[in-house]
Amino acid sequence: MTRLQGTEIVTAAQMRAIESAAMGSGAVSGLQLMTRAGAEVVGQIRLRWPRPGRVAVLCGPGANGGDGFVIARLLAGVGWRVRVLAADPITKRR
Template identity: 65%
Template sequence: MTEVLTAAGMRAVEHAAMESGRVTGLELMERAGQGVVEAILEHWPDRRRALVLCGPGNNGGDGFVVARLLAGLGWQVEVLLLGDADRLPPDAKVNCDRWRRMGPVSGLTDAHMEGYAGDNPGVDVTVDAIFGIGLTRPFQSL
């Protein structure tokens, strides 16, 4: 049976894993990104163009890992960031910098969201890494 965790439960599991010294936040991001890439390849094995939307927190860091791993597999990847890269949490910033050695990061705006809301022939897969378990307010427009 698969256990479903609440946001608080997931935070507790992540915190305990890191506090134990068995894993770092960067390793957890890498594992999360790898899991997303595996799911993408399972569901869309013949696709090769991705848009990765990264948020201002650690979920955005997961998105940068996804972008890097897909690009490493020969995918054409575009990355858009909501917020300021200099204000990312430390682990997310490391992964942003890793991605930037491979490709650019553009700012995510309302105009982007409107442009990507419908069918986009330039993108096969869109990865939403904007908000993760830390979002505690209603979603609003950019």
């Protein structure tokens, strides 16, 4: 791990291992992890832009795309005008 301004930074492989261990232990679900990540991102967005505006959220396939949908939902819930652009057909998603 690397430290940046007192914060531990992990690689993508390390994060996958951390998330896998957390989900494997039953401590947290994938949806809970996505929701926590999305809430943190939305918190940072609201610090930078306190008043709701317009935003486009680009969602790829897989879990990162899921994070994007969570972010879009949470922003819409606090008054943002949200447009979601999905990289793959929405019918392929669970």
